Amino acid sequence: MKKTGILVVNLGTPDSPATRDVKKYLTEFLMDPRVIDLPAVQRALLVKGVIVPFRAPKVAREYRKLWMDEGAPLRVYGRRLVKTLQARFAGQPVVVALGMRYQNPSLAAALQALRAQNVDRILVFPLFPQYASATTGSVAEEVMRHMADWHVIPSVEFINAYHDDPRYIRAFADKVAHDLQRYQPDHVLFSYHGIPERHLQRLQEENAAQCAWPACDCGPHSAHRRYCYRSACFRTSELIARQVGLSVAHYTTAFQSRLGKDPWIQPYTDQTIRALRRRGVNHLLVVAPSFVADCLETVLEIGEEYNDLFLEEGGTTFHYTESLNDSEAWVDAIYHMLNEKLENHEIPDAFFGAAHGDTGVGATPLRRF
Ligand SMILES: C=CC1=C(C)c2cc3[nH]c(cc4nc(cc5[nH]c(cc1n2)c(C)c5CCC(=O)O)C(CCC(=O)O)=C4C)c(C)c3C=C
Numbered sequence: 001m002k003k004t005g006i007l008v009v010n011l012g013t014p015d016s017p018a019t020r021d022v023k024k025y026l027t028e029f030l031m032d033p034r035v036i037d038l039p040a041v042q043r044a045l046l047v048k049g050v051i052v053p054f055r056a057p058k059v060a061r062e063y064r065k066l067w068m069d070e071g072a073p074l075r076v077y078g079r080r081l082v083k084t085l086q087a088r089f090a091g092q093p094v095v096v097a098l099g100m101r102y103q104n105p106s107l108a109a110a111l112q113a114l115r116a117q118n119v120d121r122i123l124v125f126p127l128f129p130q131y132a133s134a135t136t137g138s139v140a141e142e143v144m145r146h147m148a149d150w151h152v153i154p155s156v157e158f159i160n161a162y163h164d165d166p167r168y169i170r171a172f173a174d175k176v177a178h179d180l181q182r183y184q185p186d187h188v189l190f191s192y193h194g195i196p197e198r199h200l201q202r203l204q205e206e207n208a209a210q211c212a213w214p215a216c217d218c219g220p221h222s223a224h225r226r227y228c229y230r231s232a233c234f235r236t237s238e239l240i241a242r243q244v245g246l247s248v249a250h251y252t253t254a255f256q257s258r259l260g261k262d263p264w265i266q267p268y269t270d271q272t273i274r275a276l277r278r279r280g281v282n283h284l285l286v287v288a289p290s291f292v293a294d295c296l297e298t299v300l301e302i303g304e305e306y307n308d309l310f311l312e313e314g315g316t317t318f319h320y321t322e323s324l325n326d327s328e329a330w331v332d333a334i335y336h337m338l339n340e341k342l343e344n345h346e347i348p349d350a351f352f353g354a355a356h357g358d359t360g361v362g363a364t365p366l367r368r369f
Pocket residue numbers: 011012013014026034035036055059072074128132134135193194195196257259290291294295296297
């Protein structure tokens with residue numbers, strides 16, 4: 001039977017909350033041309049000369065608040081997820097490894113671990129449900145770069161978007177349904193990590209059918225464009241809302257975490273929170289489906305900054321739905337998404353006559369043709 005390696009990938013996080021390690025992380029991350037898409041010299045001047053020196057001390061303080069006993073949340077949840085997933089595949093010829101796009105455990109080490117196990121193929125599962133060049137695209141490019149000099153390159157499949165997969169939707173919807181019961185909010189805000197608007201321009205250059213940049217009109221009522229990140233986010237909100245029975249008037253989609261002065265995809269989360277207050281929303285529940293593990297952007301940006309903003313604006317209660325992390329429902333969802341790929345790929349040995357001890361060549365199954 002063929003042996004499959006599953007490479008679970010997340011963004012990455014610093015090795016420690018020390019400013020030195022945060023600088024290393026931010027530099028590697030932001031020097032990626034898929035993240036800061038400027039010409040190399042301009043990017044280096046901006047990242048190494050401005051963003052990292054000014055941002056790292058503040059971000060390091062934030063990581064210190066967030067740090068768990070076992071380390072950074074993104075890495076802790078990643079390790080637990082992979083361990084439970086490996087157990088879920090018990091009895092199947094499957095090896096699961098965790099790699100981070102930036103810092104550790106590195107993609108190089110994870111790929112070498114799979115290679116050492118002589119896997120025949122690799123399924124790459126980025127922990128990004130909505131496709132973006134800055135995340136999923138970057139992971140794919142880096143995986144291919146690492147394997148480029150292998151003599152035997154196994155077959156590789158990238159699971160590059162699953163924002164509309166019913167199992168991912170259900171895993172999130174179950175959490176939201178629970179919090180709707182518990183907190184009785186009068187509105188739900190789906191807040192996704194943003195990307196610069198300019199990234200959608202590249203999308204249209206490559207495939208005009210994908211998106212209508214500069215005025216990306218992807219939204220709840222437009223046709224769904226799979227690789228327009230903005231569209232995929234609207235679609236995710238719609239599917240989760242439908243699953244939990246939320247009507248269009250009771251939820252909103254917005255984008256957070258913008259960096260720099262260029263326009264990012266809109267509406268922005270902070271402005272949306274103010275607008276919701278003006279509309280009289282008193283009890284808000286925030287859900288962040290682009291983050292499948294809690295991290296700096298959820299625990300601090302949503303859980304503290306947006307919480308404070310909503311209360312300062314006169315709101316009464318603010319709650320955040322915790323992410324999927326290493327929950328059983330999420331492990332189960334990933335297991336089923338991947339197992340489907342395994343089942344579709346596997347050609348039973350019996351088909352080649354191996355069950356009868358021959359080589360398969362010229363054996364009876366040829367009748368099928
Ligand atoms: C969920 C998908 C993500 C997309 C899309 C994304 C795009 C993107 N991010 C930056 C800049 C930063 N992001 C930072 C943190 C961060 N980003 C994601 C996910 C996506 N980013 C996660 C999960 C995290 C948290 C990591 C953690 O350890 O907790 C940061 C670092 C923190 C900070 O300085 O605020 C930066 C910087 C850009 C520029 C971008 C699209 C081009």
